[in-house]
Amino acid sequence: MIMSLHLMPAYIIVIPIAFSIAAYLLPEACSKWVSALCQTLLSLAAFHYFAGIFDMDIHVITLGGWEDFAGITLRNDHISMGFAAMAIFLWWCVLIYAFFERLSKSYLFFLLFLEGTFMGLIMSNDLFNLFVFIEVVTILSTMLITYRGDGSSLRAGFYYLLFNNAGMLFYLIAFIILYQVCGTLNLQLMKEAVPAYMDEFSVKLAYVLITAAFGVKSAFFPVYNWLPKAHSAAPSAVSALLSGLLVKSGLYEFIRLNEVFHYASLDLFLAAVGAATAMLGVTFALCQKDIKLILAFHTVSQVGIMFMGIGPFRGFAYSGGMLHLVNHAMFKALLFLCAGMIVSDYKNRNVTQIRGVLFRFPLLSLFMIVGMLSITGMPSLNGYIGKHIIADSVKHIFWEKAVLVLVNIGTAASFIKISQIFTADYRNLRIPVKKLGPEYLPLFLLASSCALLAAYYRQLASWLFELPIPVFTPSDPIHMLEYGGILAAGYGVYHFFIKKDPPWVGRIRNTDISFENACVLLLGFVCIMSVIVMGL
Structure with missing residues (x-):
């Protein structure tokens, strides 16, 4: 054999x-x-x-x-x-x-x-x-x-x-x-x-x-x-x-x-590099209008979260970083493919100008919303698993825990900003609904993986990476309340600081x-x- x-x-x-x-x-x-x-x-x-x-x-x-x-x-x-x-x-x-x-x-x-x-x-x-x-x-x-x-x-x-x-x-x-x-x-x-x-x-x-x-x-x-x-x-x-x-x-x-x-002497520095990467990525993502640039800067941010777990090579945080690496691949590929179909159809990448996606692409919108919920950390979807394990592992390290909370709030604010593309375009109500095609198959596969990897995260950790994983229940109501708080804080950040596009947002965007x-x-x-x- x-x-x-x-x-x-x-x-x-x-x-x-x-x-x-x-x-x-x-x-x-x-x-x-x-x-x-x-x-x-x-x-x-x-x-x-x-x-x-x-x-x-x-x-x-x-x-x-x-x-x-x-x-x-x-x-x-x-x-x-x-x-x-x-x-x-x-x-x-x-x-x-x-x-x-x-x-x-x-x-x-x-x-x-x-x-x-x-x-x-x-x-x-x-x-x-x-x-x-x-x-x-x-x-x-x-x-x-x-x-x-x-x-x-x-x-x-x-x-x-x-x-x-x-x-x-x-x-x-x-x-x-x-x-x-x-x-x-x-x-x-x-x-x-x-x-x-x-x-x-x-x-x-x-x-x-x-x-x-x-x-x-x-x-x-x-x-x-x-x-x-x-x-x-x-x-x-x-x-x-x-x-x-x-x-x-x-x-x-x-x-x-x-x-x-x-070299263990670098552990704290590498954790700080991961935290800085996560914060910088989410800050730039918040200030963008181009949908692909928003997603790209969120890749920077999510890599920072992974590195906060993987970089110092410590216990459950390492396991969380590895799981988040796999889970990010699924929901970020899903988001980029959905964004590509939207940009291809609308010939526009500005999220403040694209409207009516939910009416024109109902199934695509469903898949994209799955990806958005996953990246923002909704329990019962795969984006939550790795982030929760990392956060729980560093709960006694105040600055790391604070960084993760701030990055989650910024991520929620960014995707609340993107979600305006789903609102109705009352000037073009007669735009026909886009017919289904084979291009929806990869979206279905990726969206399904977001749910399946959350349901079977322990098997994933054991079979693919042989990693120890803490026992927790993603569907616990406490986790849902925490997620609701993150979404509320994200909405506040978007509504009060980002929505009107103040000059400082433009300066960051053009940096x-x-x-x-x-x-x-x-x-x-x-x-x-x-x-x-x-x-x-």
Whole structure:
């Protein structure tokens, strides 16, 4: 059985890449069927493989006949299986939606190729191949961001490419240092070798540089600025992938790094970085009018919440951060796909000008409301689970608890602002109701997942991540009262401070960070971490 599974990780990487080439070379009419066949084969291969290794703690294969310290190794455990399953599900949704967008076969080529390289990224077990996969993912993401070819998408794509590569320069320096110290780039072997060198300056510096590089990939404060630019300019299906999945690659690799070695002296700082990211993201989201920019800044905010749990690697808070990572992928992909359909129909992205969505798109409105309730933390939907676990874990740390409450209120205010798009447009009452089409299938799947992941969150934590989870009942009336209080406070913030669009809101909305200043902030981020870790 194990022999039959030996090369399966390589097949999971190669299948989407091979089919992407076929989709590009075959006639346009065949590309959709090639994509569907690809996803079907990939799903079957992944299911067969995951079922075969599920009872193992870890499954590692070495390619090329080399020794482990020098060869290409692929590693899978419950965390990587969870990410791979999430990726396959989201790619199914995005590909079905892409058929609705009627984009060319080159678009499907990039989507499928990106899926294969992402699978390689999450399975890589050595720092060099991880670097290669991250760079290829960055390039393919840039191609998808700039796909429309207009000025805004080109600017956003090149900003994304340049700044992410600036971050990866730190990663490159770090793995050169670690190779010099440990004599290998294999993460499993490095985990055995690096404890003897933890107090050395070079190893501490390498940890700081890699953390900064992954911070850029996940859009931590203060190096977040590429994310809203890229998400707002990209096609909606790409925005769903970027926000739901690809931005989490930095968090995933940060987790892998900290399995190898971890400096507890940075825990408080990383929690503060997560809190600052969450607050900054929700503040900018509140001040936007562009629906895609609002959603993009909320990705920054939600990543901050995840990092408040994952960054310090502490007990139940870590479990909550991991669950919120998965749950966010579902409701944020749902929101971006719904927003894409609205923008495509109305040819407008300003939430103060779009009206009548509930009448024109009743079913889409229902799905979008599910996503909005989930992100604002309604009990019995998945967005509540991770946030509640994190909040309960830090209830004795006043400033962290206060940040989470403020971010929840700001999130509620933002989506109360968006909800005005559902109100009736009395000037256009004769606009016909939009007919149902296949594009609603991914919305149904994502909306259903928001309910199912809330109902089975303990199984999710146990099966996919092997995490301890506190026992609580989401449907408890106390939780509903708390949620009602959050919504009331959010309405107050929107009605009294945001609705009339005062000048200070416009100033925040128009604030931008140039590439040069973003690089300075990145250097400052590295310097602060270095001072803390070095104990200077």
